[in-house]
Amino acid sequence: MSKEVHPEVREVTCKSILVKSGLCDYALNCYTGCQNACVYCYARFASRFQHGQQPWGTFVDVKVNAPEVLRKQLARPRTYPGTVFVSSVCDGWQRLEEKYQLTRACLAPLLEAGFELHILTKRTLLERDFDILAGRERVEVGLTVTCADEALRELVEPDGSPTAERIETLRRAAKAGIRTYAFIGPLMPGITDSQENIEALVAALATTQIRYAYADRLNLRWGVWPALSAWLQQHRPNLIPHVKAALWSAQGQEEYERALRQRLTDAARQAGLKAEIKLIC
Numbered sequence: 443m444s445k446e447v448h449p450e451v452r453e454v455t456c457k458s459i460l461v462k463s464g465l466c467d468y469a470l471n472c473y474t475g476c477q478n479a480c481v482y483c484y485a486r487f488a489s490r491f492q493h494g495q496q497p498w499g500t501f502v503d504v505k506v507n508a509p510e511v512l513r514k515q516l517a518r519p520r521t522y523p524g525t526v527f528v529s530s531v532c533d534g535w536q537r538l539e540e541k542y543q544l545t546r547a548c549l550a551p552l553l554e555a556g557f558e559l560h561i562l563t564k565r566t567l568l569e570r571d572f573d574i575l576a577g578r579e580r581v582e583v584g585l586t587v588t589c590a591d592e593a594l595r596e597l598v599e600p601d602g603s604p605t606a607e608r609i610e611t612l613r614r615a616a617k618a619g620i621r622t623y624a625f626i627g628p629l630m631p632g633i634t635d636s637q638e639n640i641e642a643l644v645a646a647l648a649t650t651q652i653r654y655a656y657a658d659r660l661n662l663r664w665g666v667w668p669a670l671s672a673w674l675q676q677h678r679p680n681l682i683p684h685v686k687a688a689l690w691s692a693q694g695q696e697e698y699e700r701a702l703r704q705r706l707t708d709a710a711r712q713a714g715l716k717a718e719i720k721l722i723c
């Protein structure tokens with residue numbers, strides 16, 4: 443079970459919904475803020491001007507005119523079809539999407555206009571949209587997996603779907619004829635990077651038909667360390683020196699990355715995972 447997070451919700455309008463992105467040609471985010479409330483979230487920077495010091499996960503702005511704005515953007519001659527990352531600074535299938543259905547409303551217009559969708563989510567609500575995504579050549583669906591242990595998962599990603607259910611969504615996607623991949627991480631020192639956790643995640647992924655996986659070591663992007671250190675103080679105070687050493691010292695980082703890469707390779711071999719795991723550093 444997920445632990446339902448209740449953010450302050452504002453309905454807002456946007457001027458543009460398909461924006462240039464470093465991850466793909468474009469990114470589509472129908473929400474500012476994310477109800478999944480992951481402790482390590484890299485997307486905090488995206489709302490720093492609108493929401494200042496308001497803690498991540500406690501607010502979500504819902505871009506209620508997103509489908510309408512998208513239709514207008516797609517009609518412009520200078521909007522060239524390309525790859526679209528869905529979503530880059532929120533989870534497009536966070537719980538509020540059950541009610542608003544904004545991400546869903548954008549999928550078919552994008553596909554019909556010739557865009558290629560690269561989807562990443564932590565929620566099984568994605569399955570609702572398999573009717574649009576199934577059998578399409580220009581679609582790739584990814585699920586993030588971080589913690590095999592559910593008690594830890596709930597502390598780290600409170601309103602994400604349970605990991606076992608995400609794995610099941612990957613299986614169902616493949617069965618529906620959708621190309622799949624996985625995102626493992628972030629693997630946080632002393633928290634989610636244990637051998638036991640890595641082996642359990644990789645073994646679960648070996649039961650799916652993912653084509654490849656990315657693994658991410660934690661990067662201290664804007665706002666991550668204050669949130670993570672507060673979490674550590676509350677839940678794992680004894681780990682603070684270890685986490686700092688792994689994340690802050692240049693030498694520590696190099697050794698850490700080398701060992702992590704090796705451990706992922708070994709776990710994949712042991713589990714019989716054929717898909718390549720690429721470590722993002």
Ligand code: SF4
Pocket residue numbers: 476477478479480482483484485530531532533564599
């Ligand atoms: S699902 Fe993604 S965007 Fe949402 S809180 Fe987690 S890491 Fe951030």
